[in-house]
Amino acid sequence: MFSTTIKYREKSHELLAYEALFRRILEKYRLHEAIVSEYKRVKAGYDGEKNVDYKLSTYPDKDFFIIQGIRLKNPPFPFQIDTLILTTKALYILEIKNQKGTFAYDSEQQQMTQTVDGEVRSFKDPILQAEAQKDHLRGWLARHGIFNMPIETLVVIAYPTTIIKNVRDEPDVYQKIIHNESLHENLDRRHRCYTRDILSFTQLKKICQTLLDEDIPLRTDILAQHGISAQHLIRGIPCRNCGHYPMTRVYKNWKCAKCSAVSKNAHERVILDYFLLHNPTITNKQCRELLQINSRKTAYTLLRSMALNTSGNNKGTIYYSPSVKNFPQNSAIPITFNNAFAKQKLI
Template sequence: MKYRLKIYDLLIYEALFRRFHERYARNNSIISAYRKEKAGFDGERNVDYKLSTYPQKDFFIFQGIRLPNPPFYFQIDTLILTKKLIYILEVKNYKGNLKYDSKQNQMTQEVKGEVNAFKDPILQAEAQKTHLQQWLEKHGIYNVPIETLVVIAYPSTIIENIHQDPEVYHKIIHTESLHQHLNRLHETHAKDVLTTAAIRKLSKTLLQEDQPLRTNILDYYNIDDQQLIKGVPCEQCNYSPMTRLAGKWSCQKCNAISYNAHERVILDHFLLHGDTITNKQCRDLLRISSPRTAYLILNGMNLEHSGGNKGRKYISPVLGNFPQVSYLPKEIMSTLIFDKL
């Protein structure tokens, strides 16, 4: 019902790395935050693949959804609707050795001799269950069983249930055993509580109320425009700015030619600066002087717009229409190498 996309924050970090002047790009706190977001996304995709091979055909799967439960929002990594029950999968991309303490309600992780403590993932999943129950009741849906699983994304991760609590073995699992646990839970619920029509109606409501999180990363890290590149960088050598000549972009360094190199720059503007762009902002961003050229460029991207003449604002595409491919300059990629999991 909903395929997993990169969340806004992950796309925003990647836009920031593309637009940073090189001397600002090696910010350890920003790199660390990006790596955490990317590792989480990769772990979720690993679970998505395993779930895609599950033979059950009457599952309605939402790969990442964020819903309002005023005054809060709650986010579920993977939500599965079936006639008998609803599943919540809380995906964790932890590596190394995990120890779960059911008496202290704590998870600790040891990697290369370093120990870190985390919130209890079982309680996290149960909190999502409570939020979802409340959300369902507000939409007139009651008494639907909800089961939670904490799924460790990588089989190389060692999980120790230090008190050998039987319930924990059924709550914290590896991706490789996901099918068996889905079967186990499905078999414990004998009767149907939702019709296919009810599931489809509920699915429509879930998609309508899904509100992806979007953080103002520029404000969060106190980044100003002086730290960001203006102009269109060359897709071949990353030289900036390219020159606009006769409807195309020309690189003065390597002589590469592009007809649409501006598109990624404008999409990055939406990610970093907000939901709209004007003709004047476009000219400043791309370092061009002609309002007519900016008009043709913006209209050529088939963006929705509001207002007219000098007051016209072009509106950002929805999350699903942003490119998912992480094009990043080579000098930036060298700082973002992930440890092998």
């Protein structure tokens, strides 16, 4: 019997937004270095976390409850935990690092540096990061009436090829920063030290549910972050076949004026991308502007067909984005981008 995952990792809003951006941005801006490098950073974080998720899903203890990524509030501060493990005896916070190459940890300088191909970059101390999350989680638990729960932190390096260098040779560091491969063994050893149940099984299940209820995923405004405005973006629906835009509405279909390709539901992706990039809500007027159409009735029909939550009525109707937790995950980046990506080797 394996550990029990109670929340599976989804792509973050930020990652979904980058994928949307590569579909919406004009081709000439698509390989802008700052955008590509930020996307790669966010994607690498997600991939590293998935690697650890897999390892943890095979941990042979069904009473280990796993939350793959959560963001909570310890007012006024929000805090984010890469992976949270809950048991009746203790909690474990995993801070996941996806960097490759050589990772040097200096406990005196409280600094982490990464060396890849001779280039050195420095990062925040991941042990301190995890400890800060622990303090926040302790505050959160106290507000929910739990005071004496042991919380352990662990920095997990996602990839086996990453070399960990303990600069000051401090024995403690080997226990705090570990490879994904030794995660099971490390959890075993730590968990053996806890013999007393702090929570009953019922209390544990209740706290798990409260955590999930209070999860508030972060929305990131990547357009503002990169100074991207309407002039950088595609207007209307682009043709999947040839890239020409906007497609026009002809007899309940979208038609490309250039290559005559036809699509029935090309508006759906564009509206979902609008939610990711611009606004978590849309009105009929905004929809007409987005799809470059004039008919209020057509926009109404299209929006209704997507079964979105709404508020208000008639002209004041507001249509809501699916929540980040339930957002469709199948959002591929245009293939032209992938090809150019492979060739360019920007990083």
